[in-house]
Amino acid sequence: MGHLDPYFLTLLDDTQSMLREVFGTKNALTLPISATGSAGMETCFVNLLEAGDRALICRHGVFGGRMAEVARRCGAEVTVVDAPWGRAIDPNDVARIAKGGAFKVLALVHAETSTGVLQDLSPFRSIADSCGALLVVDAVTSLGGVAIEIDRMGIDAVYSGTQKCLSCPPGLSPVSFSERAQGVLENRKTPVQSWYFDLTLIGRYFGTERVYHHTAPVNMIYALHESLRLVLEEGLHARYRRHRDHARALWAGLEGIGIALPVESSVRLPPLTLAQIPEGVDDRKVRARLLDEHGLEIGGGLGEFAGKAWRIGLMGASSTPRHIELCLRALEEALG
Amino acid sequence: MGHLDPYFLTLLDDTQSMLREVFGTKNALTLPISATGSAGMETCFVNLLEAGDRALICRHGVFGGRMAEVARRCGAEVTVVDAPWGRAIDPNDVARIAKGGAFKVLALVHAETSTGVLQDLSPFRSIADSCGALLVVDAVTSLGGVAIEIDRMGIDAVYSGTQKCLSCPPGLSPVSFSERAQGVLENRKTPVQSWYFDLTLIGRYFGTERVYHHTAPVNMIYALHESLRLVLEEGLHARYRRHRDHARALWAGLEGIGIALPVESSVRLPPLTLAQIPEGVDDRKVRARLLDEHGLEIGGGLGEFAGKAWRIGLMGASSTPRHIELCLRALEEALG
Numbered sequence: 002m003g004h005l006d007p008y009f010l011t012l013l014d015d016t017q018s019m020l021r022e023v024f025g026t027k028n029a030l031t032l033p034i035s036a037t038g039s040a041g042m043e044t045c046f047v048n049l050l051e052a053g054d055r056a057l058i059c060r061h062g063v064f065g066g067r068m069a070e071v072a073r074r075c076g077a078e079v080t081v082v083d084a085p086w087g088r089a090i091d092p093n094d095v096a097r098i099a100k101g102g103a104f105k106v107l108a109l110v111h112a113e114t115s116t117g118v119l120q121d122l123s124p125f126r127s128i129a130d131s132c133g134a135l136l137v138v139d140a141v142t143s144l145g146g147v148a149i150e151i152d153r154m155g156i157d158a159v160y161s162g163t164q165k166c167l168s169c170p171p172g173l174s175p176v177s178f179s180e181r182a183q184g185v186l187e188n189r190k191t192p193v194q195s196w197y198f199d200l201t202l203i204g205r206y207f208g209t210e211r212v213y214h215h216t217a218p219v220n221m222i223y224a225l226h227e228s229l230r231l232v233l234e235e236g237l238h239a240r241y242r243r244h245r246d247h248a249r250a251l252w253a254g255l256e257g258i259g260i261a262l263p264v265e266s267s268v269r270l271p272p273l274t275l276a277q278i279p280e281g282v283d284d285r286k287v288r289a290r291l292l293d294e295h296g297l298e299i300g301g302g303l304g305e306f307a308g309k310a311w312r313i314g315l316m317g318a319s320s321t322p323r324h325i326e327l328c329l330r331a332l333e334e335a336l337g
Numbered sequence: 338m339g340h341l342d343p344y345f346l347t348l349l350d351d352t353q354s355m356l357r358e359v360f361g362t363k364n365a366l367t368l369p370i371s372a373t374g375s376a377g378m379e380t381c382f383v384n385l386l387e388a389g390d391r392a393l394i395c396r397h398g399v400f401g402g403r404m405a406e407v408a409r410r411c412g413a414e415v416t417v418v419d420a421p422w423g424r425a426i427d428p429n430d431v432a433r434i435a436k437g438g439a440f441k442v443l444a445l446v447h448a449e450t451s452t453g454v455l456q457d458l459s460p461f462r463s464i465a466d467s468c469g470a471l472l473v474v475d476a477v478t479s480l481g482g483v484a485i486e487i488d489r490m491g492i493d494a495v496y497s498g499t500q501k502c503l504s505c506p507p508g509l510s511p512v513s514f515s516e517r518a519q520g521v522l523e524n525r526k527t528p529v530q531s532w533y534f535d536l537t538l539i540g541r542y543f544g545t546e547r548v549y550h551h552t553a554p555v556n557m558i559y560a561l562h563e564s565l566r567l568v569l570e571e572g573l574h575a576r577y578r579r580h581r582d583h584a585r586a587l588w589a590g591l592e593g594i595g596i597a598l599p600v601e602s603s604v605r606l607p608p609l610t611l612a613q614i615p616e617g618v619d620d621r622k623v624r625a626r627l628l629d630e631h632g633l634e635i636g637g638g639l640g641e642f643a644g645k646a647w648r649i650g651l652m653g654a655s656s657t658p659r660h661i662e663l664c665l666r667a668l669e670e671a672l673g
Binding site: 037067164193216224303 | 340342343372376403409411498507530533551553557634
C-alpha cells in the first residue's frame with residue numbers, strides 16, 4: 002500500500018482522529034512522527050525554540066535531562082529545575098523561577114520512565130502563564146496507560162511513543178500541538194533547524210493538501226491504527242483502571258516478598274514500578290536469569306538507580322494478572 | 338523482543354554486517370537510522386556540517402534540491418551545481434567550481450528518483466579531493482538495485498532507504514560513514530544540532546558498548562534483516578542484472594506503445610523509468626484507473642515533470658516480467 006494511496010490516506014485520517022481521542026484533544030496538528038519517542042521530543046523543541054529563546058525545564062530523571070540537552074542543541078538558553086531522582090518535581094520550585102522572567106517554553110515529564118514517578122500536571126498551566134511560556138509535556142509512558150487530557154490541562158505540545166502503554170511496536174512518536182503552539186510555529190523568524198521534523202512541512206502531508214514530504218512508514222501506521230483501535234475498544238477509563246489496579250497488586254506482591262519500593266505511593270507510576278534491589282543481590286545475574294528461564298525482561302536502573310533498582314513495566318497488553326504472577330514467582334525464585 | 342535483548346543484539350550485528358556487504362564497504366559505522374530515507378540525508382549533513390562550513394551540492398532533481406535545503410539548515414554556506422531535469426550532472430561543471438576553493442562536503446544523488454537519471458559516480462572522488470571535501474552520496478533508489486560499491490568509489494558518507502530496491506517496508510534509513518568521515522565527526526567543534534540523529538551517540542548503541550540512546554524500532558530491523566538476507570541470497574550481481582534486464586524490457590515495451598522516454602538511454606535508471614505522458618492524456622485519470630482497475634500504482638511527475646511524465650518503478654520484488662506485462666497492458670488499455 003503506497004503512502005499516497007487514497008485508501009491509505011483514509012487510514013491516516015482515522016489514525017489521527019483516534020490519536021486525538023486518546024490524547025484528549027481537538028488539536029488539528031495531532032499526528033505520528035515517523036521515528037521513535039525521542040524524535041517526538043526533538044520535534045517539539047526544534048519546532049518551538051529558536052536560537053536565544055529561554056526554556057525552563059524540569060528534570061527528575063533521564064528524560065528531563067534529555068529535554069534540556071535537546072533544547073540546548075536548538076540554541077536555547079536553558080534553566081533547569083531539579084528534583085531528587087525518585088521524587089516528583091515541586092511546583093513551588095518551578096513557580097519561583099517562573100516569577101523571575103519570561104520563558105518561551107516550560108517543559109516537564111508526565112511519567113518518568115527512568116524513576117517510576119508520575120507527575121501531577123495540574124499546577125503547571127498557571128505557572129507557564131505566569132512566565133508567558135508554552136507548556137510542553139513528555140507523555141511517552143503515560144499515553145494509553147494513565148489519564149492525560151491535554152486540552153483540559155492546557156498543554157501546548159505533547160509527545161509520546163508507541164511501544165509503551167499503546168502496546169504497538171516502537172517506531173512512531175505521536176505528537177500534538179495546540180493552536181497557540183501552532184501560532185508560535187507559524188511565526189518563527191528562522192526555519193526549523195531540522196528538515197525531517199519540520200511540522201510546517203509534515204503538517205501539509207497530514208493535512209488536506211497531502212503534499213509529499215517523506216515516505217510515511219506505512220506498516221507502522223497500520224500497527225498504530227490497530228493499537229489505538231484496541232485502546233478505544235477497551236475504553237480509556239477501563240484501561241487506566243486496569244493499569245492502576247494491576248500496579249497496586251504488583252506493589253503489594255513485591256513488598257510481600259521483601260522488595261522495597263523507593264517511590265512514595267502518592268506519586269507512583271502504574272505502568273512502571275521502581276523496585277529496590279535487595280542488599281547483596283547481583284543485579285545482572287537476576288535479570289539474566291529472569292530472561293533465560295522465564296522469557297521475562299525487567300529493566301535495569303538508570304542514572305542514580307543503576308545497579309540499585311529494577312524497573313518493572315506493566316504496560317498495555319502486559320498489564321495482566323498473569324504477568325504479575327510470573328514476575329513475582331520468578332523474582333522470588335531468583336532471590337532464593 | 339526488547340531492543341537490548343542479547344538475542345536481538347546479535348540480529349542487529351547480522352543486519353549491520355549484511356548492510357556492509359550490500360553497500361560494498363568495510364566501514365564500521367554502517368547502520369540503519371530509525372526513520373525513513375530523508376532522515377538518512379539529514380543524518381549525513383547534520384553530522385558532517387557545522388555552521389559556516391561550505392558545501393558543494395549537485396542538483397538535478399528534487400533530492401539534490403532537498404540536500405541543499407538540509408545543508409542550509411545546518412548553517413552551511415551552500416553552492417549549488419545544476420543540471421537540467423532529466424539529465425545527469427556534468428562532472429566538468431562541478432570540477433570547475435571545486436577548483437575555486439575549499440569545501441567541507443561535495444554531495445550528489447546516485448539515482449534521482451524524481452527524474453529517473455542514474456549518475457556515474459566515478460569522476461567525483463578526485464573532484465572531491467581537489468577541493469578537500471568529503472564525498473556524500475544519496476543511494477536511496479540504487480541500494481540493492483544498481484551497483485554501488487562505496488569503498489571502491491571512495492564515498493565518505495552514504496544514505497539509503499528500505500522501501501526501494503531492498504523491498505522492505507519504509508521506516509529505516511541505512512547509512513555508512515568512512516573512517517575519514519568518522520574522523521571529521523569526532524573532531525567537531527560544536528555538538529551535532531540534532532540529538533536524535535547524532536551518530537556519536539547512536540554509534541555507541543550499535544557498537545560494542547550497547548549504550549541506550551533511543552528505543553530501536555525492533556520490528557523494522559527484523560524486516561530489514563530479512564530483506565537483506567533475500568538480497569544476498571539472490572546475489573548482488575544477479576540482482577543488478579535482473580533490474581537492468583527488466584528495465585530494458587519495460588523501455589522497449591513503452592516505446593512500442595508510443596510512449597517516449599525523456600531520459601537518454603545511457604543515463605537511464607533501471608529501477609525507475611520516466612515515461613512521457615502522451616499529448617492530450619489526462620495524467621490523474623490514467624493513474625486512478627490503473628490503481629482502481631489493476632491495483633497498479635505508478636508515480637506522478639515531480640517538479641518540472643509534474644503533469645508531463647510518469648515515474649514507473651521496477652524495484653526489488655516488483656522487478657519481474659509479470660509486473661512489466663501488467664503495466665504495459667494496463668497503460669495500453671487506459672490510453673485507448
